[in-house]
Amino acid sequence: MGRPRCAVLLALAVLACALPAQAGAATSPTDVSSSFWAGAQIRWSVNQGWIPARADGTFRPARAANRLAAARVLAAANQLINNEPAQADPYAQAVDAGWIPAGTGPG
16 A cells, blocks of 8 residues: 555544544445444545445445545544635645645546
């Protein structure tokens, strides 16, 4: 696993742990049990559209996250920590702030 992918996954994990779980989430991946320690955070991430469930309704986040998803996580974390609202384009905000390199774009 490359360093950028590790950084994205670490950012997702940190944010998921820092965010409060929502009761009565609309979508629950079929392969995440209610007793799983990160179940509430996974449901929250799926319902926010940051880590989409697969077409068959399972979570299995074996796909690499893209820069836009990472930028959304970082902008939300910045809002939680520094009380600075996320911009309309979280990718541009993340690049401008130096949180992620521009690379080849948000994809």
